[in-house]
Amino acid sequence: MYLSDIITSEVRIKLLIELFSETRKHLYVRELTRRVGTEINAVRRELKRLNKAGIIKKEKRGNRLYYLLRKDHPFYFELTGMVAKEAGIGKGIIENLSDLGKVRLSLLSTEYAEGRESAKNELDLLVVGDINLPKLSEIVKEVSALSKREINYTVLGEEEFEYLKNRRDAFLLSFLMSPNIFLAGDIMKMSLT
Structure with missing residues (x-):
């Protein structure tokens, strides 16, 4: 859609x-x-x-x-998510889901979607699952070149994601507790907290 x-x-x-x-x-x-x-x-x-x-x-x-x-519009965040899925890395992930492997969860930082440049230690995109890394890397490079913006991304296997989440890893929890846009996967099965 x-x-x-x-x-x-x-x-x-x-x-x-x-x-x-x-x-x-x-x-x-x-x-x-x-x-x-x-x-x-x-x-x-x-x-x-x-x-x-x-x-x-x-x-x-x-x-x-x-x-x-107008960031104070009642539908601002919903529209941000919809537009993020229509262009850029969101569109790249969604259109290539079948080539990316088994994506269990993919989240995009709302701040990245709003056009803010992120620091080197901040995460823009989290992808969890059994992922085709060369394909994901290709998509990220392509979108980065078109948008002239770097995308900081992390790929975790399901077990690693669960381990870091249960261990209350500060880096992961900081990202999960920030506003994010759900791109793909099963958010209900991959409980975030």
């Missing part, structure tokens, strides 16, 4: 992907039009709809009108 199965406007989907990929940045209409690759009137129309829905806010600076996501 794709976002296009729920949201019928392709322009709106592209705008959401652009806006969510840089949540801290104010973007103006012409910049969004270039990024989305469509006509300016279609972009304006969809921005007007997103603004009316309260998902974005607009701000006038000089002669330019800038748009920014």
